[in-house]
Amino acid sequence: MEELKFHNIINDALRSSPTTHTVTDPRTESSLWPCPIASPADFEDAVTSAQTAFKTWKLTPLSERQALLTKLASNLEDHLPLLSQILARESGKSLLLSELDVRNSIAQCLHYAQPANALSDYVQFEDDTVKIIATHVPLGVVAAICPWNFPLILSNLKVVSSLVTGNCVIVKPSPFTPYAVMKWIELARGILPPGVLQVLNGGADLGQMMTLHPGIAKVSFTGTIAVGKAVMEACAKTLKKVTLELAGNNACIVCADADLPKAVKNVASGAFFNAGQVCVATKRVYVHENVYEEFVKRLVDEVKGNYTVVEDASVPSVFGPVSNKVQFETVKRILEDCKGKGYDIVAGGEVRETGNAEGKKGFWLEPTIVKGPPDDSVLVKEEQFGPILPVLSWSDEDDVIKRSNLANAGLGASVYSSDLAQAERIARRLEAGGVWINRSERPHMGAYFSGFKDSGFGGEMGKQGLLSYSYTQSIHFAK
Numbered sequence: 481m482e483e484l485k486f487h488n489i490i491n492d493a494l495r496s497s498p499t500t501h502t503v504t505d506p507r508t509e510s511s512l513w514p515c516p517i518a519s520p521a522d523f524e525d526a527v528t529s530a531q532t533a534f535k536t537w538k539l540t541p542l543s544e545r546q547a548l549l550t551k552l553a554s555n556l557e558d559h560l561p562l563l564s565q566i567l568a569r570e571s572g573k574s575l576l577l578s579e580l581d582v583r584n585s586i587a588q589c590l591h592y593a594q595p596a597n598a599l600s601d602y603v604q605f606e607d608d609t610v611k612i613i614a615t616h617v618p619l620g621v622v623a624a625i626c627p628w629n630f631p632l633i634l635s636n637l638k639v640v641s642s643l644v645t646g647n648c649v650i651v652k653p654s655p656f657t658p659y660a661v662m663k664w665i666e667l668a669r670g671i672l673p674p675g676v677l678q679v680l681n682g683g684a685d686l687g688q689m690m691t692l693h694p695g696i697a698k699v700s701f702t703g704t705i706a707v708g709k710a711v712m713e714a715c716a717k718t719l720k721k722v723t724l725e726l727a728g729n730n731a732c733i734v735c736a737d738a739d740l741p742k743a744v745k746n747v748a749s750g751a752f753f754n755a756g757q758v759c760v761a762t763k764r765v766y767v768h769e770n771v772y773e774e775f776v777k778r779l780v781d782e783v784k785g786n787y788t789v790v791e792d793a794s795v796p797s798v799f800g801p802v803s804n805k806v807q808f809e810t811v812k813r814i815l816e817d818c819k820g821k822g823y824d825i826v827a828g829g830e831v832r833e834t835g836n837a838e839g840k841k842g843f844w845l846e847p848t849i850v851k852g853p854p855d856d857s858v859l860v861k862e863e864q865f866g867p868i869l870p871v872l873s874w875s876d877e878d879d880v881i882k883r884s885n886l887a888n889a890g891l892g893a894s895v896y897s898s899d900l901a902q903a904e905r906i907a908r909r910l911e912a913g914g915v916w917i918n919r920s921e922r923p924h925m926g927a928y929f930s931g932f933k934d935s936g937f938g939g940e941m942g943k944q945g946l947l948s949y950s951y952t953q954s955i956h957f958a959k
Contacts, residue, residue: 484566486662488518488681491529492674494666495522503656506572506801506808507793509841515658518680520689526678527695530621530648533675538618538646542600545644546593551671552640553589556582559667563632566660568793571631572803572843576796577754581660585636591925592644599645599946604954611957616950618646619721620697623690625711626661627702628654628803629757629865635661637925637940638700639677645949647698651679652686656804687711694718698949701725702759705888705934712937723938723948726931728891729763729863730921731884733874733906734775735897736768742918743896744778750894750920752787752847753798755867757807760892760914760921763863765871766880772873776851779871780827787847787867789832801843802866808843811866815848817858818868824851828867855883863888877906885911890932892921913939 487494497516505512518526556563560582567578591597599616606612624638635651642649653661658681665679680686684707691699691714698721701711708724715722732750734743750762767775790797802808812831819825828848832840848868853859859870874880884893893912897903900917907915913930914923923929923941930939938948 484513484659484663486513486515486659486681487666488516488522489662489665489669489677489679490522490526491678492669497522501655503570503659504805505569506803507791507842509843512569513659515662515681518682518686523680523686523689523693526650526680527621527693529675530650530678531695533673534618534620534648537648537673537676540646542598542644542646543595545646546595546598548672549589549593549640549644552668553586553593555668555671556586556589556664559664563660563664566663567632567657570657570659571628572793572801573754574790574793574795574797574800577798577800581630581632584630584633588633588636588640588925592640597926597943599943599950609959611959613955613957615953615955616645616947617953618950620647621695622647622649622698622700622949623696624649624651625687625690625699625701625703626651626653627759628656629754629759631657632660632664634702636664641700641940641946641949643672643676645946647949648676649678650690650696651677652682652690653679655681655683656806688714691715691720692717696720698722700940700948708937721948723940724931724936725759725891725929725940726934726936727863727888728759728761728931728935729861729886729889730760730892730894730912731886731889731910732762732765732894733880733884733896733910734765734767734771735895735899735902735906736770737898737902738768738771738896739898739918740771740775740778744775744782746894746896746918746920748779748782748787749798751869752783752867753920755800755802755845755847756869757803757865758921760923761865762869762894762920764860764884764889765869766874766884767871769873769875776826776849776871780849783827783847783849789844789846791842799847799867802845803843805843807865808845811845811864811868814859814862814864814866815845815868818850818853821857823853823857823859825849826851861886881906881909887934890935892916894919894921
């Protein structure tokens with residue numbers, strides 16, 4: 481791939497930096513391109529530019545903002561091959577999954593470009609004495625602090641939500657995957673007024689500046705529970721609006737009457753798509769004791785047949801390496817704990833270490849299934865965010881719901897049953913922001929996406945998600 485250059489984008493201008501860092505390709509462990517790190521002065525300039533732009537951007541009619549979202553979608557489409565190749569290198573995804581990252585971002589732009597999917601004024605109350613209208617007022621400058629697992633999708637979601645509601649936005653991509661997001665915003669220059677959409681690369685220090693700066697009106701953060709709590713504490717100092725999408729140790733409940741062939745395919749996809757590095761991935765599976773053994777056997781066969789290490793990123797595959805060394809070590813630690821305690825590993829369990837006899841490189845772990853680990857095991861209690869799945873059994877509905885509802889399991893859940901009344905009854909008792917019945921967990925941009933308990937604060941997507949990017953103003957007309 482050609483040698484590329486990357487820049488912070490401030491007020492539509494390219495800005496370099498004397499300080500850079502490089503990212504490691506998760507498939508090859510080779511170093512990628514130098515990436516400029518934004519300075520505190522760069523950040524101050526970006527905030528000033530955004531505040532200036534906001535004075536006129538907030539007055540832009542909704543229809544004009546939506547037309548610009550359509551132009552952003554076209555721009556993404558024009559540059560899909562380049563952005564997909566960059567994503568594949570920095571994230572370790574196959575080109576197939578990298579193209580999906582770009583195409584979903586295009587779909588997000590087009591979704592919110594539709595009038596029916598944006599916020600509009602409405603009558604809250606009316607009688608003989610008064611008519612009360614609700615209108616939605618933009619907040620100001622949004623800081624989007626983004627994760628590494630789906631760099632473009634999860635950055636773009638925060639961007640389009642900000643833009644369609646009349647806000648300006650400064651994007652901070654994950655330092656593990658900064659390249660595609662930075663190149664996308666560079667290529668989008670000229671579509672929006674200068675200062676409306678900017679990007680700065682940096683680490684935790686930049687994120688902290690964003691949470692503390694009085695010129696930032698809202699922070700939208702996706703990441704870990706621990707960092708999310710620190711973000712919320714810092715934002716409280718200036719009473720910022722804040723949205724947090726945090727850990728999801730998501731439970732899946734398979735009932736005795738489930739259609740096992742379909743359930744197995746969906747559970748395997750839910751658990752091992754992108755090597756389990758999905759916020760709502762299936763992280764724990766509870767299977768009714770009457771079908772437990774058959775389910776495990778079928779799942780092992782499905783995973784061994786369809787989720788394998790494919791080194792060539794150009795070969796279509798939905799399974800890949802762990803995306804960075806830090807997460808690789810985290811998942812290895814959990815796997816080593818399982819092995820050390822003698823848990824029953826019925827599929828996978830092998831780790832590819834750099835410098836082994838075959839000379840292979842990359843942050844690869846085989847898709848791994850652990851049969852019947854105890855409820856107090858690290859694998860069950862922690863969100864693994866990688867390709868290792870515990871499969872446990874259950875017999876009592878009340879008990880399995882209690883076991884499912886961990887504090888860190890409030891993002892998503894799934895239920896498989898041929899009895900839809902039973903499935904819905906269980907779903908309504910699960911303490912999770914989204915529950916999927918007879919399918920794996922996949923967020924839909926038309927549905928509100930939020931976490932219960934430790935899994936988040938507020939939410940995104942759907943019309944309800946846009947409310948967190950706006951003030952609601954009530955206008956009272958006397959009659």
